[in-house]
Amino acid sequence: MNVLIVDDSAVIRKILIRHLQQAGFDDVSPIEAVDGADGLSKFDPDKIDLILADWNMPNMNGLEFVKKVRQIPTPNYIPIVMVTSEGTVDRVEEAFEAGVDSYIAKPFTVDHVRTKISALLDDDF
Amino acid sequence: MGIDTKAADAITQATISFFKTMLTMDVTPGKATETIGPASQPSISATIGISGDLSGTMSLHVHPDVAGNIMESWIGERLAPETAECRDGIGEIVNIVLGDAKTTMSSGNINFTFSIPHVIFGSEYQINYPADVSIQNIGFDSPLGTFEVELVAAKES
Numbered sequence: 409m410n411v412l413i414v415d416d417s418a419v420i421r422k423i424l425i426r427h428l429q430q431a432g433f434d435d436v437s438p439i440e441a442v443d444g445a446d447g448l449s450k451f452d453p454d455k456i457d458l459i460l461a462d463w464n465m466p467n468m469n470g471l472e473f474v475k476k477v478r479q480i481p482t483p484n485y486i487p488i489v490m491v492t493s494e495g496t497v498d499r500v501e502e503a504f505e506a507g508v509d510s511y512i513a514k515p516f517t518v519d520h521v522r523t524k525i526s527a528l529l530d531d532d533f
Numbered sequence: 534m535g536i537d538t539k540a541a542d543a544i545t546q547a548t549i550s551f552f553k554t555m556l557t558m559d560v561t562p563g564k565a566t567e568t569i570g571p572a573s574q575p576s577i578s579a580t581i582g583i584s585g586d587l588s589g590t591m592s593l594h595v596h597p598d599v600a601g602n603i604m605e606s607w608i609g610e611r612l613a614p615e616t617a618e619c620r621d622g623i624g625e626i627v628n629i630v631l632g633d634a635k636t637t638m639s640s641g642n643i644n645f646t647f648s649i650p651h652v653i654f655g656s657e658y659q660i661n662y663p664a665d666v667s668i669q670n671i672g673f674d675s676p677l678g679t680f681e682v683e684l685v686a687a688k689e690s
Binding site (some may be wrong): 416417418419420422423426460464465466468479492493494496498510513514517 | 550551554555568604607608609615617618621622625630631632633635636639644649
């Protein structure tokens with residue numbers, strides 16, 4: 409499973425990769441991006457299976473990134489999870505309106521990651 | 534209770550929650566003081582600007598050795614405090630704590646936005662603030678060492 413992880417924090421990218429593996433997603437091949445612009449440049453619609461994106465990032469924030477990704481035609485639907493410290497109701501609604509499929513508020517555990525991503529991958533997109 | 538006191542309470546609870554959730558560790562807050570940190574030198578200080586119903590800054594001050602302990606417990610690697618990754622991690626803690634506190638405070642109809650964290654690392658530095666602000670510096674004890682969480686807020690008009 410090719411997972412595009414877009415977060416300006418190298419520590420959070422590292423923790424997400426470790427949590428994905430600990431959650432039982434053994435076949436994860438992470439592709440790391442440091443902000444939305446970098447994420448767009450590394451986004452291959454034919455290869456990416458899942459996107460995890462932060463919200464607050466320099467250059468291009470996560471919301472802009474999600475909106476741009478959703479404008480790109482893809483052969484299969486690619487689920488997007490927003491992983492962010494922005495957990496207020498209006499922010500969550502804004503993210504879903506932009507095209508996010510699930511939301512993980514920081515701080516998070518391995519169980520949060522497992523539950524949210526398993527539910528997405530089990531859905532028939 | 535003023536907005537700054539509510540914010541300090543929310544930040545204290547969010548700090549406890551961060552360590553409990555991501556490091557499976559209990560940390561214990563002390564009583565808030567008006568002391569401007571960092572108390573120990575050298576230190577790493579991560580600061581985020583806040584704007585809205587609450588206006589000011591939130592900072593985490595931590596001795597480099599304690600920062601190394603925190604990062605080792607969090608990501609499983611010992612990072613030298615002068616590395617970009619260690620500073621990134623300390624900045625991310627402030628980001629997560631303030632985001633969690635923001636969610637709590639929004640339920641009480643107190644809303645604000647905040648910036649990306651800035652991190653200072655070195656010895657014998659002092660952070661100056663405007664004169665007319667409320668300062669609440671909360672010291673925490675943890676199995677990894679002590680650290681301070683500081684809220685500097687503009688006084689309500």
